[in-house]
Amino acid sequence: MTHLAAPLERLDWHTIGLTLDREGFIVLPGMFALEVPGLFTHLLNGFYPPLAQVSNQWNDILQLPYRFPPQLTDLHAQCRAVGQQHALPQLTCLRKDEQQALRQDAEGEHVFPFQLVGVLSAPGEDFTGGEFILTEQRPRMQSRPMVVPLQRGDLAIITTAYRPFKGSKGNYRVNMKHAISRVRSGERHGFLLSFHLCPGAAHD
Structure with a gap:
């Protein structure tokens, strides 16, 4: 029995990867x-194996030697072995006039290329504004902003820090960051789940 609203086995992973x-x-x-119950744990454990396959395909494209292990527990063991001991913050709460600046959650030797994002309150009802935004920076080009349209119950898979891009001279890394725009009214509750652990002090 699945613990998610939409069973993972019904997802079209070929289309998701493309x-x-x-x-x-x-x-x-x-x-x-x-x-x-235990929503975040179910999301992380459920999405990690298929996303690890996509991640390894990206490493193939970029000619990177590292390959992500098939299970999340193995990735966490590798993280702890190099001093990445702590889970990144998962919940966000933004009130009127608050926002989250552009950032990447990419500290440490082992950084998983994907994160999961969702909102726990209803856009347009519980809050206005607070759009989730990605920016993409290609060499010698202006940053490209992208609004990720999320309703309560939707789940976004986003790039943690970089993705492969095929240019005229071959494949190279495209740098990506994420942010949340200013909340205009109400309170925006959401989450961002990272598969890898981070170095440094534990987060609240």
Whole structure:
């Protein structure tokens, strides 16, 4: 029995992989239910294996030797072995006039290329503004902003820090960051889940 609103085995991972290759993110509508116990754990454990395959394909394209292990517990063991001991913050709460600046969650030797994003309150009802935004920076080009359209229950897979891009002279890394725009009214509750652990002090 699945613990998610939409079973993972019904997802079209071929199309998901192609969209991640092309855009660096994808939104999966109605993917989770708020009342699911241990929701974050189920999302991380469920999405890691197929996303590890996409991640290894990206490393192949970029000619990087590292390969992500098939299970999340193995990745965490590798993280701890190099001093990455702590989970990154998962919940976000932004009130009127608050925002989250552009950032990357890419500290440490082992950084998983994908993160999971969702909102726990209803856009347009519980809050206005607070759009989730990705920026993409290609060499010698202006940054490209992209709004990730999220409703409560939707799940977005986003790029953590960089993705492969095929240019005229071959494949290279495209740098990506994420942010949340200013909340105009209400309170925006959401989450961002990282598969890898981070170095340094534990987060609240």
